[in-house]
Amino acid sequence: MQPVSLTVNGEKVKAFAEPRTHLADFLREDQRLTGTHLGCEHGVCGACTVLIDGQPSRSCIAYTVACEGREVRTIEGFGEDAVMAQLRTAFNQEHALQCGFCTPGMLIAARDLVMRVPDADEKRVRVEMSGNLCRCTGYRGIVRAILSVLELRRAGNDAAMEAAPAAANDAFTPFAAKAAPAAQAQPPVAAAPAQKQAAGTVIEDEFTVDHPLEKVWEIFGDMPAVAGCLPGAEISEHTPTSLKGKVTTKFGPMRAAFAGSAALERDESAKRGAIRGSGTDSLSGSRARGDISYQLFDAGSGRTRVAVAIDYSLQGPLAQFSRGGLVREFVKKMVADFAANLNARLGAPAGLAPKVAPVMEINAGSIFWNWLKNLFGRKS
Numbered sequence: 001m002q003p004v005s006l007t008v009n010g011e012k013v014k015a016f017a018e019p020r021t022h023l024a025d026f027l028r029e030d031q032r033l034t035g036t037h038l039g040c041e042h043g044v045c046g047a048c049t050v051l052i053d054g055q056p057s058r059s060c061i062a063y064t065v066a067c068e069g070r071e072v073r074t075i076e077g078f079g080e081d082a083v084m085a086q087l088r089t090a091f092n093q094e095h096a097l098q099c100g101f102c103t104p105g106m107l108i109a110a111r112d113l114v115m116r117v118p119d120a121d122e123k124r125v126r127v128e129m130s131g132n133l134c135r136c137t138g139y140r141g142i143v144r145a146i147l148s149v150l151e152l153r154r155a156g157n158d159a160a161m162e163a164a165p166a167a168a169n170d171a172f173t174p175f176a177a178k179a180a181p182a183a184q185a186q187p188p189v190a191a192a193p194a195q196k197q198a199a200g201t202v203i204e205d206e207f208t209v210d211h212p213l214e215k216v217w218e219i220f221g222d223m224p225a226v227a228g229c230l231p232g233a234e235i236s237e238h239t240p241t242s243l244k245g246k247v248t249t250k251f252g253p254m255r256a257a258f259a260g261s262a263a264l265e266r267d268e269s270a271k272r273g274a275i276r277g278s279g280t281d282s283l284s285g286s287r288a289r290g291d292i293s294y295q296l297f298d299a300g301s302g303r304t305r306v307a308v309a310i311d312y313s314l315q316g317p318l319a320q321f322s323r324g325g326l327v328r329e330f331v332k333k334m335v336a337d338f339a340a341n342l343n344a345r346l347g348a349p350a351g352l353a354p355k356v357a358p359v360m361e362i363n364a365g366s367i368f369w370n371w372l373k374n375l376f377g378r379k380s
């Protein structure tokens, strides 16, 4: 057992926990706060959602000892909360619960949404709530309830709600509909062709290739070659402006194969392009949409800098991976692997392609652990 000190619903708690005890078990069994429910215990269903330092978090995949010094707020800690009161009423009125098992997690996620995205429409509500699963009510009542609270808040006719701190969860940014960043002197791809308003989360990265710009530009126009550098990517059909294919990923024990299609854009003069696609994982039923934009810059000495921007959104059971820094770790690894394979391919003798993994594998023992360390590292 290890000592742990944290704040739970505003009260300081000093206790002992085994290193393997997750926060949900600690809250339920040690603190007797049984409003936090456990469904999957794999971070998928959202039933165990609590706030950790103001951010919605899955307490089933957070270790108690990693919460040293943190502030945890469970559903029991919202008794006096004006927005939560409105949500509770709306959930009752709109028949947004049946057995109630998912409801504590739903309410905490819904409150975060209401406060963070006050102008959310139905589509946004569905996307934002897609990481919380309900197995009996269906989602129409839940969506209606959240929309009614959003409307009430927008109308400004509820003094108590207006007094609630609207920016309480600013740090939590899943599915934030950000506008694509403005072009800079050496812009990351945000300034890709046919620039569109980003609809999901945007991640930017860049890498340098040890080959001249024209050569790199040429290979970016060869989709089978590009796919050949990306672990897990396969192309089944392609034309100069479109492609169909599949991307297979493995995250620890979870495997997904997103099959779909994409439109291709290229701007020869600006040396930039975009791949805009969407796909579905038949196993989990999750849907992914993503725009990958890129732009090439001459980095001097026969080298090329490649700036990449990925605007993505996930719906369904795998939407949980859109949250926190996990997906950033995933993208970082994907870009690094792609860059290494691209360098190898460009440097290989004609006709010899590097061997690329058939699956984009995320090692739960390294990336997931790094993510946890980043999440909790400040005080652990």
Ligand code: FES
Pocket: 037, 038, 039, 040, 041, 042, 043, 044, 045, 046, 047, 048, 049, 058, 059, 060, 061
């Ligand atoms: S119990 Fe934690 S996400 Fe399902």
Ligand code: FES
Pocket: 096, 097, 098, 099, 100, 101, 102, 103, 133, 134, 135, 136, 137
């Ligand atoms: S109300 Fe039963 S699982 Fe959602």
